[in-house]
Amino acid sequence: MTVLSCLALASAVAAKEVLPQKFSLQGKTLIYDTETEVEGEPSEITDDDVLALRDILNKSPEISELQLNSIGGSVYAGEEIAGLVLEYGLDTLVDGTCISACVDVFLAGGRRRMTIGSSIGFHQRNWPADAVHKYYRSERKRHRWATPYDFGSWIYEDTQREVYDHLSYMVARGVDPGFAIETLRTDPDGEWYPSRLRLIAAGVLREVREGQTR
Numbered sequence: 001m002t003v004l005s006c007l008a009l010a011s012a013v014a015a016k017e018v019l020p021q022k023f024s025l026q027g028k029t030l031i032y033d034t035e036t037e038v039e040g041e042p043s044e045i046t047d048d049d050v051l052a053l054r055d056i057l058n059k060s061p062e063i064s065e066l067q068l069n070s071i072g073g074s075v076y077a078g079e080e081i082a083g084l085v086l087e088y089g090l091d092t093l094v095d096g097t098c099i100s101a102c103v104d105v106f107l108a109g110g111r112r113r114m115t116i117g118s119s120i121g122f123h124q125r126n127w128p129a130d131a132v133h134k135y136y137r138s139e140r141k142r143h144r145w146a147t148p149y150d151f152g153s154w155i156y157e158d159t160q161r162e163v164y165d166h167l168s169y170m171v172a173r174g175v176d177p178g179f180a181i182e183t184l185r186t187d188p189d190g191e192w193y194p195s196r197l198r199l200i201a202a203g204v205l206r207e208v209r210e211g212q213t214r
Helices: 003-019 045-059 077-085 101-107 130-142 148-172 177-184 194-202
Strands: 023-026 029-033 064-070 092-100 113-114 120-121
Touching: 003 092, 023 045, 023 130, 029 077, 029 092, 064 101, 077 101, 101 120, 101 148, 130 148, 148 177
Parallel strands: 029 064, 064 092, 092 113, 092 120
Antiparallel strands: 023 029
C-alpha cells in the first residue's frame, strides 16, 4: 500500500470516528439511530442533532439518503431535521421503527421506503405537565400572562395552530388528507402502526420520487 493510500485510509477512518454517536455512514446513506445507547441509555431526537446533521451534510455532499430508527423526541428538532432533509434533497428509509417526531423527518424524503419487518407509528403529540409548568414560569412575563387562565387560552389557540400546520405539512408531502386526520386518533401513550399496504395507499411510503417514473 502506498503512502498516499495509507493517508487516504487514515483520513476516512478519522472522518468516520468524528461522527456523533447517533450517526454512522454507509456509502451514500447516513444512518440516524436514536435508539443507540448513549451513556448506557437510549437517546431521542434532540436539538443537538440538528446542528450535527447539518455539519455532516455540509462535509459529505455525496450523502443521498437518511436511514432512520427512532421512537421520536423533540417536536421542534424533528421539524428542523425534516427541513434539512428537504433542503439537501435526501431520500429517507426506515430500518427498525419510526414514531412521532421521526415521522416528520421521514415524510421529508423524496423517495420514502421501509425495510421488511420495520414499522411506522403515529400518535397525538403531547406536552407533559412539568414542561408546561416550566414554560409558563419562564415565558409569562414576555407574553404578559396575568393568570394561568391567560396561559390556558394561549395554549388552546397555539395547539389548534400546531395541529393545522402539522396536517398541512403531511398533505403537502403527498399524504392522503383522510389518513392524516386518522393519525390524530391515538392517545400520546399509544401508537398506531398501519400496514405496509395502508402506508403505500396513503402516500406515506413512496418508492419513487414525486414526478418520476420507475
